[in-house]
Amino acid sequence: MMKRWQVMKRLLPMLAIFTLLLAGCGREDLSVLKPQGPVAQGQFDLIKLSISIMLVVLVIVFALAAFVLIKFRRRPGQTEMPEQVEGNFKLEVIWTVIPLVLVLVLAVPTVKEVFAFGEDHSNDDNAIKVKVTSHQYWWEFEYPQYDITTAQDLIIPTNRDIAFELKTMDVIHSFWVPSLSGKLDTNPDGTINKFSFSAPNEGVYLGKCAELCGPSHGFMEFKVKSVSQESFDQWVTAMKEPMVPIEDVALAETFKNQCLTCHAVGDQGGSSGPNLTGIGSRETVASILLNSDVAGEYTNPVEDNLKEWLIDPQSVKPGNKMPAPKDLGLTDDEINGIAEYLANYKLDY
Amino acid sequence: MDWLTTVDHKKIAILYLLGGGLFFGIGGIEALLIRLQLIKPMNDMLDAQTFNELITMHGTTMIFLGVMPIVFALMNALIPLQIGARDVAFPFLNALGFWTFLFGGILLNLSWVMGGAPDAGWTAYTPLSSSMYSETHGVDFYTVGLQIAGLGTLIGGLNFLATIITMRAPGMSFMRMPMFTWTSFVTSAMILFAFPAITVGLVLLTFDRILGANFFDVAGGGNPVLWQHIFWIFGHPEVYILILPAFGVISEVIPTFSRKRLFGYSSMVFATILIAFLGFMVWAHHMFTTGLGPVANALFSISTMLIAVPTGIKIFNWLFTMWGGQVSFTTPNLFAVGFIPTFTMGGVTGVMLASAPADFQFHDTYFVVAHFHYVIVGGMVFGLFAGLHYWWPKMFGRMLSEPLGKWTFWTFAIGFHMTFFVQHFLGLIGMQRRIVTYLPNQGFDTMNLISTVGAFLMGVGVIIFLVNIIRTSMKPIGVANDPWGDGRTLEWTIPSPPPEYNFKQIPLVRGIDAYWKEKMAGNTEMAPSEPVGPIHMPSPTILPFIMSLGIFIAGLGLMFSGEEFSNSFMSLIFNNWIVCGLGLLITFGCMLLRSLYDDHGWHIEPEELEEEGV
Ligand code: HEM
Ligand SMILES: [Cu+2]
Numbered sequence: 001m002m003k004r005w006q007v008m009k010r011l012l013p014m015l016a017i018f019t020l021l022l023a024g025c026g027r028e029d030l031s032v033l034k035p036q037g038p039v040a041q042g043q044f045d046l047i048k049l050s051i052s053i054m055l056v057v058l059v060i061v062f063a064l065a066a067f068v069l070i071k072f073r074r075r076p077g078q079t080e081m082p083e084q085v086e087g088n089f090k091l092e093v094i095w096t097v098i099p100l101v102l103v104l105v106l107a108v109p110t111v112k113e114v115f116a117f118g119e120d121h122s123n124d125d126n127a128i129k130v131k132v133t134s135h136q137y138w139w140e141f142e143y144p145q146y147d148i149t150t151a152q153d154l155i156i157p158t159n160r161d162i163a164f165e166l167k168t169m170d171v172i173h174s175f176w177v178p179s180l181s182g183k184l185d186t187n188p189d190g191t192i193n194k195f196s197f198s199a200p201n202e203g204v205y206l207g208k209c210a211e212l213c214g215p216s217h218g219f220m221e222f223k224v225k226s227v228s229q230e231s232f233d234q235w236v237t238a239m240k241e242p243m244v245p246i247e248d249v250a251l252a253e254t255f256k257n258q259c260l261t262c263h264a265v266g267d268q269g270g271s272s273g274p275n276l277t278g279i280g281s282r283e284t285v286a287s288i289l290l291n292s293d294v295a296g297e298y299t300n301p302v303e304d305n306l307k308e309w310l311i312d313p314q315s316v317k318p319g320n321k322m323p324a325p326k327d328l329g330l331t332d333d334e335i336n337g338i339a340e341y342l343a344n345y346k347l348d349y
Numbered sequence: 350m351d352w353l354t355t356v357d358h359k360k361i362a363i364l365y366l367l368g369g370g371l372f373f374g375i376g377g378i379e380a381l382l383i384r385l386q387l388i389k390p391m392n393d394m395l396d397a398q399t400f401n402e403l404i405t406m407h408g409t410t411m412i413f414l415g416v417m418p419i420v421f422a423l424m425n426a427l428i429p430l431q432i433g434a435r436d437v438a439f440p441f442l443n444a445l446g447f448w449t450f451l452f453g454g455i456l457l458n459l460s461w462v463m464g465g466a467p468d469a470g471w472t473a474y475t476p477l478s479s480s481m482y483s484e485t486h487g488v489d490f491y492t493v494g495l496q497i498a499g500l501g502t503l504i505g506g507l508n509f510l511a512t513i514i515t516m517r518a519p520g521m522s523f524m525r526m527p528m529f530t531w532t533s534f535v536t537s538a539m540i541l542f543a544f545p546a547i548t549v550g551l552v553l554l555t556f557d558r559i560l561g562a563n564f565f566d567v568a569g570g571g572n573p574v575l576w577q578h579i580f581w582i583f584g585h586p587e588v589y590i591l592i593l594p595a596f597g598v599i600s601e602v603i604p605t606f607s608r609k610r611l612f613g614y615s616s617m618v619f620a621t622i623l624i625a626f627l628g629f630m631v632w633a634h635h636m637f638t639t640g641l642g643p644v645a646n647a648l649f650s651i652s653t654m655l656i657a658v659p660t661g662i663k664i665f666n667w668l669f670t671m672w673g674g675q676v677s678f679t680t681p682n683l684f685a686v687g688f689i690p691t692f693t694m695g696g697v698t699g700v701m702l703a704s705a706p707a708d709f710q711f712h713d714t715y716f717v718v719a720h721f722h723y724v725i726v727g728g729m730v731f732g733l734f735a736g737l738h739y740w741w742p743k744m745f746g747r748m749l750s751e752p753l754g755k756w757t758f759w760t761f762a763i764g765f766h767m768t769f770f771v772q773h774f775l776g777l778i779g780m781q782r783r784i785v786t787y788l789p790n791q792g793f794d795t796m797n798l799i800s801t802v803g804a805f806l807m808g809v810g811v812i813i814f815l816v817n818i819i820r821t822s823m824k825p826i827g828v829a830n831d832p833w834g835d836g837r838t839l840e841w842t843i844p845s846p847p848p849e850y851n852f853k854q855i856p857l858v859r860g861i862d863a864y865w866k867e868k869m870a871g872n873t874e875m876a877p878s879e880p881v882g883p884i885h886m887p888s889p890t891i892l893p894f895i896m897s898l899g900i901f902i903a904g905l906g907l908m909f910s911g912e913e914f915s916n917s918f919m920s921l922i923f924n925n926w927i928v929c930g931l932g933l934l935i936t937f938g939c940m941l942l943r944s945l946y947d948d949h950g951w952h953i954e955p956e957e958l959e960e961e962g963v
Contacts, residue, residue: 026778026792032710033777046707047777054697057661061693064668069686072607074675081869082674087613091669092662099661103654106704110654111647113706118643136482166640171477172573174638174713178779182709185639188476189572193640206791210638210713210781212470213477215397218784288788298790318397 030206032178039117039181039197046113053102117182121163121196128156131165134173134186136213137220137320138274138287148239149264151274153282154207154224155349157232159200166193174211177224183210199226204283215319221287227349235349239277243268244345251337258328259338265345273322278347285309286316303343310335354889356440357849361447362426362744368451369418375458376410377811379403384768384804387797390789400785401468402487406461408471409491412587413498414454416729420594421450421505423736424533426744428509430840430847431527433518433856433863438511440887441943446504448897453498456904460490467491470783472580473554475565475573480558486908489558492551493904499544499551500900506540509533518839519878520858524618527838527862528611529736531618532597535625539590542629547583550576559911574639581632589628591725593621595732596663599685602735603667605835606682607674610862613666620659620666627656637705638712646705653703660696664689679833680754684735687762691731695723698773713783716776722769734761734814739833746826746846753817761810767803771796837865842875850884853958881959883952890948896939903932 025033035041121127131142142149156162166175168186176183181197199205209220227235243266246252262273269276280302284290289305292298310330313322325335355361383403386395395403425443429436437443460466465485469478478488513534517526526534554576556562563569565576604611611617633641633649641649667689676682698720702708711717734757741749775796780787787793831841842864843851856875860866867875906929914920922928 025774030779030791031777032779040710043706043710046704047701047710050701050704050707054701057697058690058693061664061668062690064665065686065689068668068671069676072671072674072676074608074677078675082607082609084610085612085669085673086610087616087666088669092613092616092666095661095665096658099658103657103700106700107651107654110650110704110706113704114643114647114650117706117709118646171482172474176781178710182706183638183712184709187574187640189567189574191574191640206779208779208781212401212474212713212783214482215401215468215785217401218397218781218786290788 027206028179029204030178034179036179036201036203036205037181037197037199040179042113042116043182046109049109050106053106057099057102117195119196120194121161122165122194124161124163127161127163127196129163129165130154130156132167132175132186134166134168134170134175134209134213134220135321136170137209137216137317139175139207139209139220139222140274143236146236146240148236149271149275150239150277152222152284152287154222155232155235156199156224156226157229158202158226159198160229161196161198163196164194166195171213172211173209173213173220175207176210177205177207179205180224185211199224202226202228216317219286219288219317221284223283225283231349235347238347238349242266243277246337246341248337251334251341254330254334255338255341258325258330262322276342276345278345279306280343280346286313286320289316301343303339306339306342307336310339351889353894354891356436356444356887356889356893358425358429358437358440358443359744359847359849361443362422362424364447365418365422365425365450368447368454369415369422372410372414372454372458373416373419374811376407376415377808379407379410381804381808383407384801386785387787388801389798390787390791390794392786395785397785398468401470401783402466404783405467405470405473405487405491406458409457409467409495410454411725412471412591413495413502414450414457416591416725416733417502418450419733419737420536420591420729421446421502423529423598423733423740424505424509424536424594427740427840428512428530428533429516430743430843430851431530431838432513432516432521433839433852433858434512434516435851435855435884436887437508438516439508441890441893442504442508444890445893445896446501446508448501448893449504449900450498450501452897452901453494453496453501456497456901457490457494460487460494463490472584473576474580475554475557475576476567478554478576479566481566486912489555489908492555492558493908496548496551496555497897497900497904499548501897502540503544503548506537506544509537510541513537518852518855518858521863524615525858525861525863527597528600528614528617529594529597532593532600532621535621536590536593539586539593539625539628543583543586543590546579547587550579550583553579555907559907574636577636577639578632581635582629585632585635586625586628588721588724589624591729592732593625595688595729595736596621598732598736598739599667599688601838602681602685602739603670604862605739605833605837606679606685607671607676608835609670609674610837610865611666612669612672613662614861616662617666620662623659624656627652627659631656634703634705634708637708650703650705654700657696657700664693664696679738680749680751680758681735681739683755683758684731684738687758688728688731688735691723691727691762691765695720695727698723711776713781714776715772715780715782718782719769719772719776722772726765726769731762734758740840741821742828742832743840743845743847745822746828746844747821747824748828748832749817749821753813753820757810757814757817759810760813761807764803764806764808764810768800768807769803771799775800831864835865837862839863839875850886850953850958853884854879854881881955883954884958885950885952887950888948892939892943896936899932899935899937899939901932902935903929906930906932 028034035044129144133140140151141154166186168188172185174183174185184193184195203226205224207222207224260269262270264275265277285305286309291302292300309316310325386392465487467487469483476482553564557564563571565571565573600611631653634653637646702711738749738754778792780793828845854877857878909923
């Protein structure tokens with residue numbers, strides 16, 4: 001008994017160091033190992049528990065293996081036959097029971113957490129409801145309580161439960177914000193997956209599609225932007241404002257005929273493409289062209305990104321469903337004009 | 350020609366080895382291309398479509414056409430020898446199984462040159478794999494090719510079952526069978542239950558794609574999640590179909606090179622059966638994030654974790670086999686000993702994945718890629734390398750070079766850990782799998798670089814192994830019956846390579862590790878259980894080859910039945926099902942021929958046996 005405690009004493013600092021190591025890993029807005037909300041935290045606790053148990057198993061097996069391999073090497077000149085042992089009932093029972101106990105230690109919190117995660121918040125009046133619809137290769141976010149729809153950047157208020165309902169328009173995708181919560185698939189068969197998370201801190205979190213969905217699967221990212229309640233309210237108001245028109249009449253006409261058949265801006269347009277209201281203040285264009293006005297290695301102003309996208313959408317996101325504006329008959333000037341207009345379409349919040 | 354008509358299990362084993370080796374090489378090249386693409390962020394060496402084709406073909410090829418046939422090579426080479434039989438139960442079927450596998454594999458790989466490889470992942474989830482979203486013939490190659498190859502596997506599995514049940518030498522009760530035969534037996538039983546599931550799935554998907562059925566199409570009342578269930582009801586047992594024979598190999602190699610009998614033989618047998626049984630109960634752990642609900646997730650979590658128990662039994666039994674023995678580090682044993690920690694690591698991450706809420710974070714990330722490569726490469730491929738080095742002298746009558754073997758081990762093992770260890774962390778810091786590239790500054794760059802370098806080191810290991818094989822094949826045949834000196838089972842009692850009939854006289858088995866038991870009693874040979882007499886041999890035949898060719902043609906015909914060719918003759922023969930019909934005609938014709946024409950085989954007479962002076 002004493003001896004076993006000695007072993008534990010040696011293991012504990014190791015576990016502590018290991019936890020620190022894990023926690024040092026990756027970006028805060030992306031890493032599973034740096035959870036930024038209660039749901040991800042619960043999952044991370046389970047991960048820590050399971051890693052700890054498994055490390056104990058590994059240490060035992062590795063130590064035993066090292067011992068055996070060093071101690072029982074065949075030495076030169078050894079000719080006598082070793083004793084042929086059949087087995088040992090007691091030992092075998094021991095190493096059946098110990099794994100069983102370890103599994104039990106992991107199974108109990110697992111089951112607890114499974115049911116916690118399965119809780120349905122969709123009838124909770126306090127929760128913000130968001131209907132997520134995935135498309136090849138972009139994300140649509142609808143807020144039925146506010147009657148607004150946006151795409152790519154999911155804006156949420158801090159500290160509120162966000163109750164999600166997930167579905168897809170085409171193939172299976174999977175909705176994943178590593179630092180806020182584990183992933184859940186968007187199924188095409190009418191079964192709507194529901195779950196929820198909340199973000200206590202303001203910040204931008206990276207989200208990813210985690211299910212192979214075609215050539216641009218790797219580019220199907222999104223952002224979750226958690227903002228204060230006031231900002232969120234402002235954002236909702238701004239989203240509901242009517243469209244800011246383009247001044248140049250001819251360009252406005254082109255925009256309306258060629259772009260708004262699919263995209264919506266403010267109160268105008270269709271819904272088969274991503275909603276573009278306030279795209280100038282989004283984090284990215286097409287989810288992988290990161291917008292950044294800061295001078296330096298990664299300066300990519302929104303306007304440049306928009307132009308890059310509009311000039312050749314297929315080269316940015318192969319296989320995506322948007323027709324190239326050139327094929328629709330837009331001239332370079334028109335493309336530049338639209339890019340400029342959209343880049344300046346910012347929302348105040 | 351000899352090789353096209355052979356029905357000898359030893360030659361078929363070599364054919365499987367060649368075929369499996371070929372596809373393993375192709376799959377390996379695909380893996381290296383994938384890794385090369387991921388070496389740095391925003392790399393554009395490959396385009397996204399090609400990348401998806403590569404991951405799909407890499408996974409499919411490795412699992413169905415690479416390691417599976419190499420397992421079958423070992424099973425074919427050894428099961429009859431280990432149980433003291435002259436061949437498998439149905440030599441004709443054995444040949445047929447090989448040829449259908451080969452033609453299925455060729456069909457699948459033809460997709461590279463015939464207008465698009467499959468691109469929906471080796472799991473081919475619908476609707477991505479439906480003709481709506483995967484418009485080339487790629488997935489047709491996948492469904493049809495795998496059906497044909499799967500037919501071969503199923504035939505092989507049935508044959509091994511029949512062989513092991515009916516053809517054991519006198520005295521070899523089930524509880525005296527060598528562990529490799531045991532695991533092969535259980536594996537074959539799993540094939541029997543698992544492969545029909547995937548076949549049904551593939552047939553349904555073929556119907557959807559080629560004939561416009563609606564099994565998985567929501568608009569037509571179908572259900573895509575159904576595909577996931579069908580796929581994983583096969584897919585999960587499949588990974589145990591792969592790993593169990595490796596367990597068998599390890600259980601043979603470790604005792605030999607520790608000079609001790611296997612610790613806890615009966616618990617090993619029991620654990621094997623339990624793993625097989627549980628293997629069928631846990632398929633939905635691949636689907637935790639599909640949204641099955643908390644009850645299902647909880648149940649599948651727990652049943653999955655339970656597999657750790659029999660697996661643990663095995664690991665400790667191996668360790669205690671070495672305890673008190675005299676462990677020598679030959680190449681086969683290096684791989685076997687290397688297997689233990691590597692597989693254990695794959696196993697523990699498996700238990701971590703089993704915890705459903707944690708899996709919401711792990712699923713479809715590089716953590717999973719790391720996990721299953723630890724199990725499949727660190728477990729199964731290490732096991733195969735151990736088995737190949739161990740039995741090479743028996744199969745070919747020549748010893749592989751030990752120094753080269755050790756180089757293979759060290760480069761491969763170090764490369765392996767470099768490649769896959771860091772992937773655990775890549776997954777945990779947010780890198781999803783199956784992505785063609787990634788943005789810089791996410792913390793992924795260095796680890797991906799390490800991973801790629803490691804992959805090439807593994808490649809070096811494989812090349813050293815090939816060099817070893819080529820060098821060895823220059824040497825003359827002629828190693829002793831028992832070249833390692835400590836062989837314990839029946840295959841080591843006969844010459845290397847064994848004569849066509851294996852055993853001049855079927856041996857009498859007096860205990861576990863039959864040969865070793867005789868050695869301990871001071872005998873150098875097995876006691877025979879029958880007098881020397883004429884040995885009945887099956888005749889060689891080309892029919893299995895032609896039958897498989899027929900199925901191959903029918904498959905092509907089916908795939909292109911709806912194609913619009915620019916050439917009117919091609920349209921005529923494909924669109925009117927003429928090609929498909931012709932293929933089937935060939936196959937059924939061969940069957941008819943086989944039924945009508947009675948072939949009694951031939952005999953090797955006792956005098957000839959004496960002449961060979963065995
Ligand atoms: C030379 C050693 C190998 C390397 C470097 C390697 C590397 C890779 C890589 C980079 C992926 C893609 C991960 C992704 O983005 O999805 C992958 C996937 C995969 N590998 Fe390997 N692999 C190797 C050997 C094997 C072997 C021997 C097997 C099986 C017997 C195997 C089975 C698979 C499977 C099933 C997939 C998943 C494919 C899919 O996503 O559809 N690999 N491998
Ligand atoms: Cu996706």
